[in-house]
Amino acid sequence: MKRVVEARTLKAKIECPYRWSTGRAIGSFLTELRDGRRIVGLRCDRCGKTIVPPQDYCIYCADELDEWVEVSDQGEVTTFTEVKMDFPNSPLEPPFAYIVVKLDGADTGLAHLARNPEGIVVGSRVRAVWKELREGSIRDIDYFELVK
């Protein structure tokens, strides 16, 4: 005869610590987020495109990039995913949206988050909401909010 036992579970977690080396382009991008409270990118002097976040080489024409420019912290949503469901490690409380925003002055999109995304559409104007205490992370911009 089987003994009756109370239902028991093990609650545990797998942890994956990591270290990631930033390189010239992202190191500068993050430093300027933290210390300059601004978003910088690299402009290609061959084809004129502005890459944000910056990379060492132009993604359009492969020229080496070394001209730094500041771009606006406002721009246009080019794509988004609205999230209504809570999940572990969620970056914001739902509902929120993952967005790609083309900041004014940039030719490429920046992946980020939008809070209170109700009514968000492709083309929505958004503005960055900065953290007071910044540490050199993409989350120094806490999230973007829809500009009414």
Place this chain on the structure above:
Amino acid sequence: MGIEVRNNIKEIRGKWEMPFEYSYGQYYPIFYDHMKEGEIWTVRCSKCQRAFLPPRPYCGNCFEDVEEEWVKLSDEGSVRSYTVVRMPYSGQPTQPPYCYILVVLDGCSNEFHHLLGEADPSQIKVGMRVKAVWRPEEERTGSVHDIKYFKPI
């Protein structure tokens, strides 16, 4: 040309955490309760008389449903296999070098995974006799870690 920027962030450190919940089922709670008492118990198949670790609802040898026959196993056994780990990596149970063993406890038909302690890695031999070193009663929580490691006898 262009603006001046500073570059003072050479490295980003972070951590991904994946929380999970694992349900013990019918047999593990009883096994773990006995571990907390400093004893290793498992179920024995009434058909082929074999005992396996960990306890499961059916026999690992003949696939019969196990009738609830619980037996106490010895906390001594022989080493069937081992691995000496010298390389450091994330999530290790202890600082290398250390040794994993597969130990066949007296009375058991399969192996129990654990650590070997109080032993020189160069002295380990397949077949050597080992005995469990238990944590003090107040430190046991009902887990395989209630045994600190096995030591040579």
